[in-house]
Amino acid sequence: MGSWRNARLVERAELTTTGRSLHFDVPHWPGHLAGQHVDVRLSADDGYQAVRSYSLAAPSKGTRIELGVQAAAGGEVSPYLAGDLPVGAEVEVKGPLGGWFVWRPEQEDPVLLVAGGCGIAPLMAMVRDHRDHSTAPMHLVYSVRDPAQVWYREELGAAQGLGTTVHLVHTRQAPPGSSRPPGRVGAHDLPPPAAAGAETLCFVCGPTGFVEHAAGLLVDAGHAPGRIRTERFG
Amino acid sequence: MNTPSPSYRDGNALAGPLSEIFTTDPTAAWRRCPDCGLTGSLAQLRVYGPEPGLTGRCPGCAAVALRLVEQPDHLWLQMGSGGGAFRFPRL
Numbered sequence: 001m002g003s004w005r006n007a008r009l010v011e012r013a014e015l016t017t018t019g020r021s022l023h024f025d026v027p028h029w030p031g032h033l034a035g036q037h038v039d040v041r042l043s044a045d046d047g048y049q050a051v052r053s054y055s056l057a058a059p060s061k062g063t064r065i066e067l068g069v070q071a072a073a074g075g076e077v078s079p080y081l082a083g084d085l086p087v088g089a090e091v092e093v094k095g096p097l098g099g100w101f102v103w104r105p106e107q108e109d110p111v112l113l114v115a116g117g118c119g120i121a122p123l124m125a126m127v128r129d130h131r132d133h134s135t136a137p138m139h140l141v142y143s144v145r146d147p148a149q150v151w152y153r154e155e156l157g158a159a160q161g162l163g164t165t166v167h168l169v170h171t172r173q174a175p176p177g178s179s180r181p182p183g184r185v186g187a188h189d190l191p192p193p194a195a196a197g198a199e200t201l202c203f204v205c206g207p208t209g210f211v212e213h214a215a216g217l218l219v220d221a222g223h224a225p226g227r228i229r230t231e232r233f234g
Numbered sequence: 235m236n237t238p239s240p241s242y243r244d245g246n247a248l249a250g251p252l253s254e255i256f257t258t259d260p261t262a263a264w265r266r267c268p269d270c271g272l273t274g275s276l277a278q279l280r281v282y283g284p285e286p287g288l289t290g291r292c293p294g295c296a297a298v299a300l301r302l303v304e305q306p307d308h309l310w311l312q313m314g315s316g317g318g319a320f321r322f323p324r325l
Contacts, residue, residue: 231244
């Protein structure tokens with residue numbers, strides 16, 4: 001678990017203008033759970049190294065892993081991974097990491113996922129795992145600035161028909177004809193506690209401020225704090 | 235959002251460096267804060283940087299739960315504020 005493995009970039013897909021899906025082949029990958037992450041290490045020729053954490057965006061599938069990377073303006077690592085790392089090149093990864101922010105498809109309790117921006121990445125692994133292996137009620141609330149920021153749009157639309165309720169929340173600009181005015185996630189955007197129930201397992205992922213806000217709404221709505229799991233980017 | 239975001243991450247972010255020391259994932263470990271009594275997991279600590287020095291604080295009372303400092307050849311782990319520090323050689 002604590003050692004670095006070579007990972008070769010085999011595919012890069014465009015999710016948005018700044019969001020990319022990176023697929024790596026990692027020989028001897030041991031498998032992982034939805035919600036886990038990896039640390040990625042880049043090494044320069046002069047020995048300088050940089051390490052960042054990225055969520056695994058898809059369930060375990062052989063030696064292939066998928067990461068969701070948002071190119072941060074002025075960032076040191078993410079713009080390079082998102083745009084410059086050549087397909088076929090290698091980085092190092094350590095993982096899978098984290099045993100707390102995870103969902104297992106054999107869990108039968110209702111699941112409420114709340115994503116802020118690229119916080120959708122680990123939750124997408126849960127949506128995909130759910131699609132393939134679970135009938136538990138799953139509800140996704142996904143907050144984006146505007147319609148152009150939605151990652152995995154088509155796949156989420158398909159998941160909607162396969163048992164995952166998807167609710168998009170636009171904070172700055174809503175699509176034409178939308179009945180919901182732009183604004184950050186509010187209590188009315190979350191499924192009512194009566195429907196969700198006290199035993200709902202909640203996963204919240206996004207920027208720190210978003211997670212604070214969303215977790216507060218969940219507690220106010222009656223969800224048990226011990227059933228709310230969060231992952232903040234900082 | 236107009237309010238500035240607090241600059242911390244979850245204890246989950248410590249999973250990578252701590253995996254060099256622990257053979258079992260430590261982020262799911264249960265913990266009781268000796269200062270305020272709050273219980274939770276290591277993953278729920280609030281982690282303040284910047285790297286290579288990270289401080290994990292209790293989400294209830296901000297007491298220091300652990301400090302982790304990464305050096306090229308060593309990893310320093312201090313548990314709590316008065317528990318001394320452990321220095322692990324990095325392989």
